[in-house]
Amino acid sequence: MSISRENHREDVAGRANVEDTPELLAYYDQLERLEAGALWTVANKIEPWQPKSKSEPVLWRYRDLREHVLRSIELVTPEKAGRRVIYLNNPGRRDVSAAVGWLYSGLQVMNPGEVASAHAHSASALRFIMEGSGAYTIVDGHKMTLGANDFVLTPNGTWHEHGVAADGSPCLWQDGLDIPLVNTLEANFYAVHEDLQQAVGYPVDDATGTWGNPGLRPYGTQWDKPYSPLLKYEWAPTYEALQRYAKVTDGSAFDGILMNYVNPVTGGPVMQTIGASMQLLRPGERTKAHRHTGSFIYQAAKGKGYSIINGKRFDWQERDIFCVPSWAWHEHANASDRDDAVLFCFNDMPVMNALGLYREEAFGENGGQQPLAA
Numbered sequence: 001m002s003i004s005r006e007n008h009r010e011d012v013a014g015r016a017n018v019e020d021t022p023e024l025l026a027y028y029d030q031l032e033r034l035e036a037g038a039l040w041t042v043a044n045k046i047e048p049w050q051p052k053s054k055s056e057p058v059l060w061r062y063r064d065l066r067e068h069v070l071r072s073i074e075l076v077t078p079e080k081a082g083r084r085v086i087y088l089n090n091p092g093r094r095d096v097s098a099a100v101g102w103l104y105s106g107l108q109v110m111n112p113g114e115v116a117s118a119h120a121h122s123a124s125a126l127r128f129i130m131e132g133s134g135a136y137t138i139v140d141g142h143k144m145t146l147g148a149n150d151f152v153l154t155p156n157g158t159w160h161e162h163g164v165a166a167d168g169s170p171c172l173w174q175d176g177l178d179i180p181l182v183n184t185l186e187a188n189f190y191a192v193h194e195d196l197q198q199a200v201g202y203p204v205d206d207a208t209g210t211w212g213n214p215g216l217r218p219y220g221t222q223w224d225k226p227y228s229p230l231l232k233y234e235w236a237p238t239y240e241a242l243q244r245y246a247k248v249t250d251g252s253a254f255d256g257i258l259m260n261y262v263n264p265v266t267g268g269p270v271m272q273t274i275g276a277s278m279q280l281l282r283p284g285e286r287t288k289a290h291r292h293t294g295s296f297i298y299q300a301a302k303g304k305g306y307s308i309i310n311g312k313r314f315d316w317q318e319r320d321i322f323c324v325p326s327w328a329w330h331e332h333a334n335a336s337d338r339d340d341a342v343l344f345c346f347n348d349m350p351v352m353n354a355l356g357l358y359r360e361e362a363f364g365e366n367g368g369q370q371p372l373a374a
Contacts, residue, residue, distance in 0.1 A: 055100045056091050057312060057324065062319035102178060109172045110163065120160070121156075123182045129171070130319055134171065135163075137152050139160045140159055141199060144205055146173075153231050155225075214237075233270075238278050254290045258278075261277060274346055276345065278301070285333065288369060290367065293326050304334075306335060310329050311329070
């Protein structure tokens with residue numbers, strides 16, 4: 001008698017196709033007292049046929065969140081709060097304070113003249129500037145000035161601090177970290193600098209001047225750290241690169257004109273556990289749907305459009321943030337017939353690729369677009 005694929009494993013309730021008997025139930029109790037268990041009772045839960053993300057697709061509208069982020073200025077100080085951040089909470093990941101998968105994200109605000117204490121942690125982090133002027137970040141003595149849509153790294157183990165110049169304006173930015181992943185690995189450390197602030201040991205924006213010249217590597221420079229030495233990726237040259245690329249390629253059927261931020265020394269991802277990209281959707285462009293392993297958090301850096309995720313449409317405009325869980329069908333569209341739409345994204349692709357876990361699948365035989373769920 002042949003055994004079907006369904007019966008070979010567990011039923012939909014997560015239990016084996018084995019009838020409970022008093023003897024079996026007593027056996028399970030005996031195993032539980034020994035801090036053990038029978039694999040056939042949990043196999044489908046821990047070894048699913050395909051990824052089953054606990055995360056839900058979510059759209060966080062900036063116009064709804066912004067007033068609450070700014071209100072935190074009146075309620076808490078950076079000194080007392082540590083960091084004045086409103087974090088994004090995925091309904092399916094509230095137990096680990098994740099925005100999607102094992103990625104954390106939040107919106108941070110600082111007033112002119114404010115400086116946060118220098119600190120270091122095991123989690124890798126990034127900042128994507130949303131509005132304001134005068135923002136800066138210092139990473140291991142390298143000070144970087146920041147403007148809207150600039151992207152800055154604060155890698156694992158580096159001393160870093162943030163502030164806003166006294167002559168600036170209130171600044172808001174999106175934080176992205178792998179805190180849930182590092183906590184799951186039980187490997188997170190956090191420390192505050194003994195002097196609270198660190199000294200600036202290099203010319204301002206030296207990382208950009210040294211490493212931010214496409215196709216060129218400074219003579220005599222050495223870099224052996226596992227993250228990008230560039231530290232800051234500016235918006236203007238990034239958008240210009242996307243526009244140039246769009247003139248010479250049709251781009252991806254699934255992602256439009258997509259370019260990854262890379263480590264200029266290795267050509268690999270900017271950090272060991274977090275990757276980032278910027279993609280351009282040309283006027284009127286709508287991509288085909290696909291799905292892949294890995295968790296993705298998007299922010300609309302320019303323009304407006306919509307994304308369809310697992311059959312549900314999410315309309316976004318500039319500064320809105322949304323997430324795509326692992327193995328969720330998704331596609332993107334530019335709602336304008338005249339202007340570009342541009343999406344910033346950070347993700348856990350370096351982890352997926354390093355562990356050999358990346359898989360991708362097109363929707364339909366040759367790639368298509370999803371019907372909207374009823």
